[in-house]
Amino acid sequence: MTRAQPDPPPPRDRWTDAALAVLGLVLPVACVGCGAPDRALCRSCRAELDALPTCRRLVAGVRLDAAWSYEGLVRTLVLECKLRSRVDLAGPLAGRFGVLVRRALADHPEAVLLRVPPSRRGARRRGFDPVVLLLGRARLRRPRALVRVRAGGPGQRVAAGHGQKERTAVERVVATVGTLRATGVTGRDVVLVDDVVTTGVTMAEAIRAVRVAGGRVVRCVALAEVDAR
Structure with a gap:
């Protein structure tokens, strides 16, 4: 895995700060990073987030670009957004994620944008798709989604467990192979997007x-990735 310095964040004007300050009086919030009042993510924590490096690695021989490593402040933001439906945190996360998706599409202008689908349980619990939310905030088109079909390959039995974390590496592979199907991509380049890898x-x-x-998958893009080392 390699890490690169991020692009400089877009400037924020005084009117945005003023609007957020007024909103904080009506709907009191605290920064998820440090607890400072009146902002979902305060200026200091936003600067910390913007200074973190991007990540790159290979998955099945394909380049994966991730906006951040899944740790510390980034992990907190992602969990708050996904598990507690804090859609007000989508803005800080969407900017860099959107930049990486735009770069992939600029490198491959005819590519299909395809979403790795969330688990059915997670989709039911949240009621929204975090990747679709982030792409919308970044003013990017809605991606098509791969189809979930079944757990495990033909004739395969997967050891019982409460989830991927309780399975061995081999069990995770067995439980995943054959679970997705793509349509309408014959002869097309594809950019795959996901939230956390x-x-x-x-x-x-x-x-x-x-x-x-x-x-042909030409690029994978994720919001965050867990260091594979």
Whole structure:
């Protein structure tokens, strides 16, 4: 995995700061990073977030660009957004994520933008798709989604468990292979997007599904990734 220095953040004008200050009087909030009042993410924590490096690694031979490493402040922001429906945190997360997606599409202008689908349980619990939310905030088009079909390959049995964390590495692979299907990508370049990439097993399955359907994954982009070292 390699890390690169991020692009400088876009400037924020005084009217934005004034509007946020007024909103803080009506709907009191505290910074999720440090607890400072009146901002979902204070100026100091926003600067800390913007200064963190981007990440890059390979998944199934395809370049993966991640806006951040999934740790510290980034992990807190992502969990607050996903688990507590803090959509007010989408803005700070969407900017850099959107830049990486735009770069991938600029490098491959005819590419299909394809979403690695969230788990059914997570989608039901949240009621929204974090990746679609972030792309919308970044003013990017809504991605198509891969289709979830089944757990495990033909004739495979997966050891019972409460989730991926309780499974061994082999069990995670077995539980994931054959679970996704791509359509409408024959002969097309594809940019895959996801929120958090951990082991890379799900992203690798998405790449496999696109290849089986006759497509070619030219880039993967994630909001955050867990250091694979």
